[in-house]
Amino acid sequence: MNPARKRTVRLVVALSAAVLLASALIYTSFSAASPALTPSQLVHQAQAGRTYQVTGTVVQGSVRREGGVLDFSVEDRAGGTAIPLAYTGTVPDPFREGREVIVTVEKRGGRFVGERNSLITKCPSKYKTAPASERQNY
Amino acid sequence: MSLVVAILTLVLLAVVLLVVSAPLRAAQRSRRESGGYSPAEPDRGGADLERDELEAAREAKYREIRDAELDYRTGKLSREDYESIDSALRAEALEILNRLETSAG
Amino acid sequence: MAGLGRACLLLALAVCAYGVWASIYGVRSGRLEFSVSGRRSVYALAGILTVAFVVLEIAFLRNDFTFNTVADTSSRTTPAAYRASAVWASQEGSLLLWAWLLSLWSSLALFLTRDRMRDVAAYATAILLGFGGFFISLMLFYANPFATTHPAPAEGQGLDPLLRFPTMMIHPPMLYSGYTLCTIPLAFGMGALLARRLDADWIKAIRRFAFAAWLFLGVGILLGARWSYAELGWGGYWGWDAVENASLMPWLTGTAFLHSLMIQEKRGMLKVWNVSLVLATGTLAIMGTFLVRSGILSSIHAFGGATLGVPFVALIGILIAGSIYLVVSRRDMLRSQHRLDSLLSRESIFLANNLVFVGLCFVIFWGTYFPLISEALTGQEASVGPPWFDRYTVPLALILVLLSGIGPVIAWRRATLANAWRNFLAPLTFALLTLLVLLAAGIADKPGAIAMFCIAAFVFGSIGQEFFRGVRARRAMAGERMPVALLALVRRNRRRYGGYIVHLGIAVIFIGVAASSSFQHASELGLSPGRSTHVGAYTIRYVRPTATITPKYDAAHTGSTLSLGAVLDVSKGGRHVATLNPSQGFYASQDASQGSVGSLIGGQPVSHISMDAGVTRDIWSAIQPNIEAPQIKRILTAGNRTLTPEDALVAIGVLARTYLQHPPTAQFHFIVSPLVMWIWIGGLIVFGGGLVAIWPAPSAVRRRVAARSRARAVRGLARA
Numbered sequence: 022m023n024p025a026r027k028r029t030v031r032l033v034v035a036l037s038a039a040v041l042l043a044s045a046l047i048y049t050s051f052s053a054a055s056p057a058l059t060p061s062q063l064v065h066q067a068q069a070g071r072t073y074q075v076t077g078t079v080v081q082g083s084v085r086r087e088g089g090v091l092d093f094s095v096e097d098r099a100g101g102t103a104i105p106l107a108y109t110g111t112v113p114d115p116f117r118e119g120r121e122v123i124v125t126v127e128k129r130g131g132r133f134v135g136e137r138n139s140l141i142t143k144c145p146s147k148y149k150t151a152p153a154s155e156r157q158n159y
Numbered sequence: 160m161s162l163v164v165a166i167l168t169l170v171l172l173a174v175v176l177l178v179v180s181a182p183l184r185a186a187q188r189s190r191r192e193s194g195g196y197s198p199a200e201p202d203r204g205g206a207d208l209e210r211d212e213l214e215a216a217r218e219a220k221y222r223e224i225r226d227a228e229l230d231y232r233t234g235k236l237s238r239e240d241y242e243s244i245d246s247a248l249r250a251e252a253l254e255i256l257n258r259l260e261t262s263a264g
Numbered sequence: 265m266a267g268l269g270r271a272c273l274l275l276a277l278a279v280c281a282y283g284v285w286a287s288i289y290g291v292r293s294g295r296l297e298f299s300v301s302g303r304r305s306v307y308a309l310a311g312i313l314t315v316a317f318v319v320l321e322i323a324f325l326r327n328d329f330t331f332n333t334v335a336d337t338s339s340r341t342t343p344a345a346y347r348a349s350a351v352w353a354s355q356e357g358s359l360l361l362w363a364w365l366l367s368l369w370s371s372l373a374l375f376l377t378r379d380r381m382r383d384v385a386a387y388a389t390a391i392l393l394g395f396g397g398f399f400i401s402l403m404l405f406y407a408n409p410f411a412t413t414h415p416a417p418a419e420g421q422g423l424d425p426l427l428r429f430p431t432m433m434i435h436p437p438m439l440y441s442g443y444t445l446c447t448i449p450l451a452f453g454m455g456a457l458l459a460r461r462l463d464a465d466w467i468k469a470i471r472r473f474a475f476a477a478w479l480f481l482g483v484g485i486l487l488g489a490r491w492s493y494a495e496l497g498w499g500g501y502w503g504w505d506a507v508e509n510a511s512l513m514p515w516l517t518g519t520a521f522l523h524s525l526m527i528q529e530k531r532g533m534l535k536v537w538n539v540s541l542v543l544a545t546g547t548l549a550i551m552g553t554f555l556v557r558s559g560i561l562s563s564i565h566a567f568g569g570a571t572l573g574v575p576f577v578a579l580i581g582i583l584i585a586g587s588i589y590l591v592v593s594r595r596d597m598l599r600s601q602h603r604l605d606s607l608l609s610r611e612s613i614f615l616a617n618n619l620v621f622v623g624l625c626f627v628i629f630w631g632t633y634f635p636l637i638s639e640a641l642t643g644q645e646a647s648v649g650p651p652w653f654d655r656y657t658v659p660l661a662l663i664l665v666l667l668s669g670i671g672p673v674i675a676w677r678r679a680t681l682a683n684a685w686r687n688f689l690a691p692l693t694f695a696l697l698t699l700l701v702l703l704a705a706g707i708a709d710k711p712g713a714i715a716m717f718c719i720a721a722f723v724f725g726s727i728g729q730e731f732f733r734g735v736r737a738r739r740a741m742a743g744e745r746m747p748v749a750l751l752a753l754v755r756r757n758r759r760r761y762g763g764y765i766v767h768l769g770i771a772v773i774f775i776g777v778a779a780s781s782s783f784q785h786a787s788e789l790g791l792s793p794g795r796s797t798h799v800g801a802y803t804i805r806y807v808r809p810t811a812t813i814t815p816k817y818d819a820a821h822t823g824s825t826l827s828l829g830a831v832l833d834v835s836k837g838g839r840h841v842a843t844l845n846p847s848q849g850f851y852a853s854q855d856a857s858q859g860s861v862g863s864l865i866g867g868q869p870v871s872h873i874s875m876d877a878g879v880t881r882d883i884w885s886a887i888q889p890n891i892e893a894p895q896i897k898r899i900l901t902a903g904n905r906t907l908t909p910e911d912a913l914v915a916i917g918v919l920a921r922t923y924l925q926h927p928p929t930a931q932f933h934f935i936v937s938p939l940v941m942w943i944w945i946g947g948l949i950v951f952g953g954g955l956v957a958i959w960p961a962p963s964a965v966r967r968r969v970a971a972r973s974r975a976r977a978v979r980g981l982a983r984a
Contacts, residue, residue, distance in 0.1 A: 024603075028603065035619075039619075039623075042623070043626065046626075046627060046630060046656060047630065049652075049655075050630060050631065050634060050648055050652065051638070051642075051646075053648055053651075053652045054634060054638060054646035054647060054648045054652075055646055055647055055648075055649065056638075056644050056645065056646040057635065057644075057645040057646060057647060074646070074647055086790070086931070089788050089789055089790075109788070110788065111497070111498055111499070111788070111933060112888065112931070113497070113498075114497055114848070114868065114869045114870055114871050114888075115868045115869070125649065136649075138498075139649070161267055164265065164267040164268045164271070165267075167268050168267075168268060168271040168272075168275075171271070171272070171275065171312065171315060172275060174308075174311070175275065175279060175308045175311070175312065178304050178307060178308050178311075179279070179282065179283075179286075179301055179304050179305050179308050180301065181301075181304065182297040182298075182300035182301045182304065183297050183298070183301055185297065186295070186297035208381075208382070208383075208461070211380050211381070211465045212463045212464055212465050215463070215464035215465040215467070215468050216463075216464040217970075218464075218468075218970070219464055219467075219529050219530070221970060221973040221974075222759075223530055223676070224973055225757075225973070226676055226757075226760070227675075227676065227677070229734070229737070229757060229760070230675035230676060230679075231675075232733075232734075232737035232740075232741075233730060233733040233734055233737055234683060234686070234687060234733055235673065235674065235675035235679055235680070235683055235684070235687060236675045236679065236680050236683060237680040237682070237683060240675075240678060240679075240680045244677050244678060252973070256974065
């Protein structure tokens, strides 16, 4: 095989490998991803075994700590169905009732369980379109 | 307060205009003096650009020669491979040197 | 004074517009004085923006609350140092910082190239001024740092307590320097394509700019990781957060570029690849800025509010379209002059590492922008988490480190196969020994970490061998003693040996990362005083609670009204190891509805973690005291009912005393991570090595070397 042919073959092989790997990557990302839902959507759409990223407001009076588990409920920003969930892991400093949070949950046996260390809390101050400096703790 | 602001702004504007227009004024001056167009700074035209390019290429080639020697001395190349690479590099270096001489002369 | 600032912005925009026109007119008409004028516009821009920046700084330092941005991010109680850095805590302030840094770095770059590459530099000037004009327009029309309110409010909102850390003062300017420095190679790359000149001169200049970008961006990323780890109540240094990833992506392509540029320099190959990399790096840097500023991706850094989204998307669109057009229309001048001599060559290894870097960048890009991609493709926004990122980046990182161990052993152009095999012997043996030691130590269950340790050992062996052989060769040639020979070797071959040092540092960093990820012990639990818990091999005992109050107008500290914490005793096998005192600071909020006492401590609480950092491990602790405990709440409600805001501090004193006397169970978070310190040490090695590699040899040495090489080249011809 002449050198030019060898080079073309190498190029084709390399490109095919890249395309294959990229496809594998893209395919798995869709199945591994957690859809972002509000609590009201979560109630209707959640299937057991899949993880979801729920954005909601912490319901007043719903926060309880027992052992290493933080129990609280989230509802839509506009109010509505409150979903109780049990969370273990780091609790960000700004976390409190009435604040907006994002947490990754999984439906297990009728209950929603928060994924470890996935809780993010938004600080209510309006100037939180922040530079890279403002990590809201996580 | 706004009078101070106005004055400072004008000063800033003046400085900026001075700095930015300096080459234009210099070119105009030299044109008037020499009676024809000649740019503010010596025109490093195509030949000079080529010279810069060749000098940079020469430096890069010298570095390659030294790299090859270091490769040989640290045991990455056999003697035959080294000599063949070395003479190829030197031939390329000479070519650049010749082109440099012709462009200067 | 805000008027002066506003005038500066308008003047700056005018200068940008003039400079763009002048540079392009100058280069196209041949009337050089206009190009020079264009370059001076950049200097003028730097001057104007410096004045603007100083005006804003003074406003912050003087607590001039007529400035909206000062009122929003600072307060009288904020310490002076943090007031100075609060300038870039807001949207508008950070835009000004970006534009200012851009003008400074551009001035430097154009000053350094003022005698060479006239045409390329002229186009680059126009592009850089274009960027400047973009950011200044954003300030003028969307987020003006000099917007004022009259009359001024009596007190500002105060700086977010999360930002009151020294590292946070340096992190944004460092990172923004990195981002703005990335636009300079972009500008010179586009300039070269526009001027149709891509040559050795360009390579020399752009290597310097790309290296500066690499250095600042890398340091900025590392500082961010360190800040996250050492200051936040999370205890991690990397979370695959969108904003973290946004800064990593241009760094990856920039590193790839620094390597592949060498191939272009030696063989005239990969021109299209290099130009694409340089354009991609600049575009990714702009995208990174956009990610952080626009809040388009919910990350912990920003929660929506995309006011700047549209202009940025437009800019990025123009950059991508422009880049593609330029590369395609200039493809004739981008043809390779040579081909790879052999697959067994250092050029080939560099090519492989480039592919891995780009692959890594693609994975991170896909994962970071996935919420937008999935929404566009499926209508449902979804996101991927750290496990997904880890799954793909870990193997790629392993390959990357492995390549950095293979490269040093292979010669440029065409390596001798037999020699290569022989040269791998020592490093491979070292790696195998490491593997045996690890297995013997009983760590068989963490394959990823073991792989990384062995590969790192391979790298140490390979690079160590290079230094050894180099010194030996030098001594054979010049008969110097060992230390002198080593110094001379590095000084005469800075790029090679500096590069080796960088790779050593990278291997060290990854050892730290692998150890601290795989062998970490963490625990979250509630403890009351006197109780203890076991974390890893250590026993941690809650000795006693702490409570400190800082007076309302305290200028020296972080300004928290109340700070509750604990004293912890850490011991191992009965022997005392360390004393930790984590705490949580409760700050004043501006929320009157929380009550006179409640508003003193109702602001965002901030964890002050306590850590014992060691060479072999870090012991990290954080506390969340229970401020909702009944005895505390009772005092709060009573105080809110009976005390006025001026007297409310008394209640806080009572609160503190109560906490000390009847401490409720507090939530603790403990982490014992091995070898974390080596991540930072490795970082120092990496950037030190980088500086060695880029440092120019003194001109006397260069002249001597050039003369000798010339003589030898001529001799070679005579022989042939």
